[in-house]
Amino acid sequence: MxxxxxxxxxxxxxxxxxxxxxxxxxxxxxxxxxxxxxxxxxxxxxxxxxxxxxxxxxxxxxxxxxxxxxxxxxxxxxxxxxxxxxxxxxxxxxxxxxxxxxxxxxxxxxxxxxxxxxxxPVQYFTAYLAAHVFGNVQAGERLLVHNAGGGVGIAAIQLARRAGATVFGTASEWKHERLRHLGAHTLIDYRRSDWVAEIQRLAEQGTVHVILDPLGGGNIRRDLRVLAPLGRLVSFGFSEPVHKGRRSIARALTSLLRMPRPHMLRLLNRNWSMAGLNLGHLWSELDRMHPIAEALVAAWRAGEISxxxxxxxxxxxxxxxxxxxxxxxxxxxxxxxxxxxxxx
Ligand SMILES: NC(=O)c1ccc[n+]([C@@H]2O[C@H](COP(=O)([O-])OP(=O)(O)OC[C@H]3O[C@@H](n4cnc5c(N)ncnc54)[C@H](OP(=O)(O)O)[C@@H]3O)[C@@H](O)[C@H]2O)c1
The missing domain is CATH 3.90.180.10 (Medium-chain alcohol dehydrogenases, catalytic domain)
Known part of the structure; x- marks a missing residue:
């Protein structure tokens, strides 16, 4: 082999x-x-x-x-x-x-x-856990998906569309048309425009109920500016410091320092929930993945996700x-x- x-x-x-x-x-x-x-x-x-x-x-x-x-x-x-x-x-x-x-x-x-x-497996499990288990996204809610054109983003869009949510996505512009086709309602080219200002301008009340964030660092700080009361923020990655395929310790440290460390009292007073997700640390929970796998395969068979x-x-x-x-x-x-x- x-x-x-x-x-x-x-x-x-x-x-x-x-x-x-x-x-x-x-x-x-x-x-x-x-x-x-x-x-x-x-x-x-x-x-x-x-x-x-x-x-x-x-x-x-x-x-x-x-x-x-x-x-x-x-x-x-x-x-x-x-x-x-x-x-x-x-x-x-x-x-x-x-x-x-x-x-x-x-x-x-x-x-x-x-x-x-x-x-x-990796992308749909991650999207399912983020959107449904932690995000608990509901019909009529507004969901913001960062990296919408990546595999996890596409999976999250398909799952959220199935749940009846309104999807906002950030992605490079050449992906927007295809993402709209998959069920995203509003796309923002986050590398060319200020996505926070765009969400504040385009979303009802300028906020969203659920945010899926694989970037981490300073992006989380920006997320909190558009998170609605009773909002859920799910962090599942730290790609912000990766630039043009190179790593930089300085960039990683800066990004780490920009990452907010919200006090429980702030969450309490804002009515926010924040979750972290790492599929790679769930090997001990495989039994709990089986019903999710079955739900995903059933949705795939039914043409609800692809x-x-x-x-x-x-x-x-x-x-x-x-x-x-x-x-x-x-x-x-x-x-x-x-x-x-x-x-x-
Ligand atoms: N915690 C977990 O369990 C878990 C599981 C799976 C994935 N993840 C994380 O989720 C993120 C997305 O995963 P994926 O599988 O959807 O990835 P993917 O299919 O490879 O998509 C990557 C996309 O991310 C965007 N991106 C943002 N920052 C980037 C950077 N610094 N360098 C290159 N591309 C960048 C690019 O799209 P645009 O140009 O459109 O922005 C790129 O096409 C990754 O950070 C990954 O590590 C975490």
């Missing part, structure tokens, strides 16, 4: 494709022939040395794969060879064959493409996959595929 290694901290050139022996399943594991492996912003951050959860270098990252079960361990109950699955991988997913505990795998519909399936695949990049070109994310060229999910590339 092939694996994509991050050999050391650096640019896309530090990625290397290496051969390794095929894994066999432990009793409670399935071994999957990978047809598509999801690439996440966390993988790019890991390569840049900015993702504290990543394993030490050299390492193989990758949080999700879709493919066909090749072999099932003796204690596996839910899957058999030939089954089509999508699975969360606790790193190591950027490989053409992986073994994972069956509790981390979910069946996918027969008609689903593997690329679409690989777009589901993962957007930005590009299928061959396994032999991992640097290109990373660059698409880093250079903001993606609209939705970038996946690595072992065979027959089709570019989006």
């Amino acid at each position: 092939k694996q994509i290694w991050i050999t050391k901290k650096g640019g896309p050139e530090v990625l290397a494709v290496r051969e390794a022996p095929d894994p066999r399943p432990e009793p409670g594991e399935i071994t999957v022939d990978v047809r598509a492996a999801g690439v996440n912003f966390a993988d790019v951050l890991a390569r840049m040395g900015m993702y504290p959860d990543a394993p030490p270098f050299p390492c193989v990252v990758g949080y999700e794969v879709a493919g066909i079960v090749r072999e099932a361990g003796s204690a596996v109950r839910r899957f058999a060879p030939g089954d089509r699955v999508v699975a969360l991988t606790r790193f190591g997913g950027h490989a053409t064959v992986v073994s994972v505990p069956e509790s981390q795998a979910f069946a996918i519909p027969d008609q689903a493409s593997f690329a679409e399936a690989a777009a589901l 993962p957007v695949v930005s590009a299928e990049v061959p396994f032999d070109e991992p640097g290109e996959a990373h660059l698409q994310l880093q250079e903001r060229r993606n609209f939705g999910k970038v996946v690595l595929v072992p065979v027959t590339p089709r570019r989006g």
